[in-house]
Amino acid sequence: MHDVREITVMENIHGENDHIAYHINEDLTGKGIFVANVMGAPGIGKTTVIKNLIAKLRGHMPYVIEGDIESDIDTRALRAMGIKAFQINTFGACHLDAPLVHNAVQNIEFDEPGILFIENVGNLVCPAEFSIGEHTKILICSVTEGSDKPYKYPLAFEKAGMIILNKVDLAPYLEFDESFFMKGLRAINKNAPVIKASSKTGEGFEEAAGWLADQAAQALAGR
Amino acid sequence: MHEYPITEKIVDITKKHGEKFRASKIGAITLVVGEQSGFIGESIQMYFDIIAEGTICEGAQLTIKGVKPQLKCSACGAFFVRAPLSFACPQCGGDGEPTEIGKEFYIESITIETEEEEAAGPDGEASGVAGTGNGEAGSVASPENGEVGSVAGSGGEAGGAAGTGNDEAGSVASPENGEVGSVAGGAAGTEGKRDA
Numbered sequence: 001m002h003d004v005r006e007i008t009v010m011e012n013i014h015g016e017n018d019h020i021a022y023h024i025n026e027d028l029t030g031k032g033i034f035v036a037n038v039m040g041a042p043g044i045g046k047t048t049v050i051k052n053l054i055a056k057l058r059g060h061m062p063y064v065i066e067g068d069i070e071s072d073i074d075t076r077a078l079r080a081m082g083i084k085a086f087q088i089n090t091f092g093a094c095h096l097d098a099p100l101v102h103n104a105v106q107n108i109e110f111d112e113p114g115i116l117f118i119e120n121v122g123n124l125v126c127p128a129e130f131s132i133g134e135h136t137k138i139l140i141c142s143v144t145e146g147s148d149k150p151y152k153y154p155l156a157f158e159k160a161g162m163i164i165l166n167k168v169d170l171a172p173y174l175e176f177d178e179s180f181f182m183k184g185l186r187a188i189n190k191n192a193p194v195i196k197a198s199s200k201t202g203e204g205f206e207e208a209a210g211w212l213a214d215q216a217a218q219a220l221a222g223r
Numbered sequence: 224m225h226e227y228p229i230t231e232k233i234v235d236i237t238k239k240h241g242e243k244f245r246a247s248k249i250g251a252i253t254l255v256v257g258e259q260s261g262f263i264g265e266s267i268q269m270y271f272d273i274i275a276e277g278t279i280c281e282g283a284q285l286t287i288k289g290v291k292p293q294l295k296c297s298a299c300g301a302f303f304v305r306a307p308l309s310f311a312c313p314q315c316g317g318d319g320e321p322t323e324i325g326k327e328f329y330i331e332s333i334t335i336e337t338e339e340e341e342a343a344g345p346d347g348e349a350s351g352v353a354g355t356g357n358g359e360a361g362s363v364a365s366p367e368n369g370e371v372g373s374v375a376g377s378g379g380e381a382g383g384a385a386g387t388g389n390d391e392a393g394s395v396a397s398p399e400n401g402e403v404g405s406v407a408g409g410a411a412g413t414e415g416k417r418d419a
Binding site for chain 2: 002003004005006007008009010011012013014016093094095097125126128129148151152154155158184186187188190
């Protein structure tokens with residue numbers, strides 16, 4: 001004889017990931033580390049943007065975790081610049097999740113307070129769905145991607161704390177419809193600063209770094 | 224690839240709840256998967272059959288309730304499903320703001336089978352047994368049937384709210400920022416699989 005019953009579960013499947021992300025954030029906040037989750041499509045310039053932000057963030061000790069499916073090219077380049085950089089290879093997975101970041105963070109010695117950039121796997125979709133312990137998400141997009149991206153990938157734009165519109169030096173050669181881009185972006189994200197930047201000319205990075213420093217000061221105040 | 228580890232998580236959570244009730248077998252699992260959750264029902268189904276093999280979940284009927292994302296008009300307050308390449312409200316043209324409707328990703332219920340002499344209440348306290356489908360502890364707010372309840376958040380917290388028509392209702396504790404997000408009220412319960 002069998003007894004068959006329906007059990008109401010109502011359990012968030014992301015629960016464990018979010019729980020670990022919460023503790024990463026708590027732990028790093030306690031150490032005076034502000035965490036920025038850097039998202040964007042492959043080739044959009046995430047690593048170069050991070051390098052430029054670090055150059056402008058004087059007085060903040062930088063740390064970088066590089067998330068890539070394979071290789072440690074970016075990590076080696078950052079280390080060659082004297083930046084404390086660490087590699088996560090996902091070997092196929094399209095995003096970082098909290099357990100991966102937790103394992104990496106456990107092995108990093110944070111000698112002093114500062115800013116940890118976690119460069120997510122190049123992908124405009126999945127990274128936006130997972131918390132990894134960050135204080136803010138920085139979305140890197142560019143004029144080369146086309147102006148319809150907020151409409152096609154709304155979650156990444158919705159979740160971003162700051163949006164860097166990169167490669168603006170190329171705008172004269174492209175048909176990037178900025179008003180269409182901004183209309184879509186502002187419908188779903190009213191507050192994030194949108195900063196036009198060029199890693200070629202250096203435009204925009206002073207402002208972006210200033211915003212990040214302000215956010216870090218606010219998040220770490222009273223810790 | 225993306226769905227494989229998350230399907231392992233679904234099997235783990237189901238086993239945990241089944242074992243709490245000393246289930247010998249899981250007969251059915253109902254998932255709620257918002258179309259903006261980033262997960263594809265068909266892929267979960269495919270991996271589920273592989274991952275569940277050899278566990279009490281083997282052979283369980285997986286039902287996936289899809290939820291269409293809805294925006295809320297910042298001008299008139301209407302909830303709507305957006306048209307391609309637009310966030311404009313179809314009623315007044317105002318900007319649609321994101322809601323939590325369409326981002327759901329949770330296990331709604333499971334059907335367990337127990338040997339009669341072993342049938343017992345839960346060892347733990349987390350789950351409620353749905354008696355007659357009219358909503359006991361732990362069910363999400365839905366305007367269709369007036370259920371009231373909550374989804375367990377990851378920080379061990381849980382929130383709840385009543386279903387009120389097309390308002391967003393039911394809350395999930397978000398550990399990222401301490402804010403309370405909401406679980407779809409108006410959209411929950413729409414059955415069907417999403418397209419990739």
